[in-house]
Amino acid sequence: MNNETKQSAKTILFTHYGDNWIRGSERCLLDLITHLDKQQFNAVLWCNQPLMAEEAKALNIEVYCSDFPLLLGWTAPRFDLFAFAGLIKQATQLIKNHNISLIHANSAAPCQWLTFAAKKNKIPLICHMHTSYQLRDRLTLGLYQTDMVVGVSDYVVAPLRKDNKPDTQINVISNGIDTQRLLAQPVVSLRESLGINAGDFVIASVGSLIARKGFDLLIEAVALLIEKEISVHLLLIGSGPEYGNLKVQSKKRGIQQHISFLGECENPVGLLRGNADIFVSTAREEAFGLVLAEASLAGLAVVAPDTGGVRDVVIDQQTGTLVATENVDAVVGAIEHLYFQPRLCFEMGKAGQQHVLNNFTIEQNTHKFQSLYHQQLSTATHKQAWYKSVALRWDLITSYCSALKNFYQNSTKKGLIHER
Incomplete structure (x- = not known):
């Protein structure tokens, strides 16, 4: 200039x-x-x-x-x-x-x-x-x-x-969100290096590991899905003070081999595109849900709590499924429903990506x-x-x-x- x-x-x-x-x-x-x-x-x-x-x-x-x-x-x-x-x-x-x-x-x-x-x-x-x-x-x-x-x-x-x-x-x-920058992130597959079984349904979630984000609820949901003999693997991207408690919880529930803690990552959208089948948030409060927009941009169907400004980002039954806040059973039901309907899961992901491109770009x-x-x-x-x-x-x-x-x-x- x-x-x-x-x-x-x-x-x-x-x-x-x-x-x-x-x-x-x-x-x-x-x-x-x-x-x-x-x-x-x-x-x-x-x-x-x-x-x-x-x-x-x-x-x-x-x-x-x-x-x-x-x-x-x-x-x-x-x-x-x-x-x-x-x-x-x-x-x-x-x-x-x-x-x-x-x-x-x-x-x-x-x-x-x-x-x-x-x-x-x-x-x-x-x-x-x-x-x-x-x-x-x-x-x-x-x-x-x-x-x-x-x-x-x-x-x-x-x-x-x-x-x-x-x-x-x-x-x-x-x-x-800067859609061009995020979609330019390299798509990296970690399934083999993390030992994820070929048939596992991979659930991803991103955020600070703090109580407000409700990752303890998500771990409990994973445990209940495994009890139902639904093969799932959870990828948690983020760091924070609740890390130790979440590790202890996963061990107590005997599902530590079904959860990968990835810490902070510079290319979350690239990881989502290369590894996840679905994105799930169990936040107790969410003013907007920037990670939900990024997950939709990655082409993933979203399960999220109907709280705060989430309804602006996720269109219920079109780009994902909204569930009651802090309701683990509702989260389990929503994931199970999409697990058995892969076509619906795919269509929601495509609709979510278009919704983001139409409404939530940095431009x-x-x-x-x-x-x-x-x-x-x-x-x-x-x-x-x-x-x-x-x-x-x-x-x-x-x-x-x-x-x-x-x-x-x-x-x-x-x-x-x-x-x-």
């Missing part, structure tokens, strides 16, 4: 708060930045994890990495006012140094201090939510002071609609965000006086007071606050 084009493009400050890994929300942001129209937008990233910073630097953009302590947050320190003020100051300096026109927060957490910096500098702030937040967090993170909240599904923004945040400040943009996602950026930049709502931006409706004020009261009472009980 020449200097003239770069100067005419608007600069967006992207912020990301997360753990030190590249998974769902991280990948979505990196793909978005990669596919931005560089003649229209420049990107600067401010994040709190070195791995995210490394990945972003490879995209040849300016990157800043620092700690993001939260007031009343989930980890200590919870009351560092000096650090909070420092984050506002640093945000203001970044806005000034890079002539920032708009801020895109890739999670709700940074909005806690970005609302102050954005209002002070009269630029719009978009909060991109990849999960839902309880009332306490919606209040303490400042979601009601953002110019626009974008959820990855209706499920994510439903609480804000219920709280009466104006509809003009709420949008839904589905996640997009579509980027186009929608760029349209939103232009819309936000062309409005004058962010130039209103500060007092107007915090003039919340009476019902929000009531909710806020109630939340503070509950927080005070809980803190007192736990000994965090001592009454005089």
Whole structure:
């Protein structure tokens, strides 16, 4: 890009708060930045994890990495006012140094201090939510002071609609995946090296090995299928703190030889295409289900819980089967049904792939965000006086007071606050 084009493009400050890994929300942001129209937008990233910073630097953009302590947050320190003020100051300096026109927060957490910096500098702030937040967090993170909240599904923004945040400040943009990059992953067959029997029905699942993803439910489902004398083998792609517990569970159920723990993999779609017959998720909660879209792109029929935003990604009885959350018997029944109907399984996989190509590509996602950026930049709502931006409706004020009261009472009980 020449200097003239770069100067005419608007600069967006992207912020990301997360753990030190590249998974769902991280990948979505990196793909978005990669596919931005560089003649229209420049990107600067401010994040709190070195791995995210490394990945972003490879995209040849300016990157800043620092700690993001939260007031009343989930980890200590919870009351560092000096650090909070420092984050506002640093945000203001970044806005000034890079002539920032708009801020895109890739999670709700940074909005806690970005609302102050954005209002002070009269630029719009978009909060991109990849999960839902309880009332306490919606209040303490400042979601009601953002110019626009974008959820990855209706499920994510439903609480804000219920709280009466104006509809003009709420949008839904589905996640997009880089279909070209994913389909370019080499197809690798591991069946022989893993000792999977030729006739085994291979079930695959991808995700962080955490309790919320419900892999313990999936292992139990595999055990029940084997008891029914259905030859299955489970491929688990991912890592996390539940790894040890899941290994113990599989051993207790006597099915360890039917499960392969593959850990983190750089080519999940290539592995799915080369090894799996079906994809199964038993997540206890799912805001969108990026792995479900990737599984469908790989041409696999999907069994998934009917929770959160999953119904947007998986069309029940067309691209897969939706089952009740935490219902192992329902999971077993859905897998068994597809096991005995390979043609249906194949047709669902093809339909799922087309559904993804029609609705969940990174090109579509980027186009929608760029349209939103232009819309936000062309409005004058962010130039209103500060007092107007915090003039919340009476019902929000009531909710806020109630939340503070509950927080005070809980803190007192736990000994965090001592009454005089």
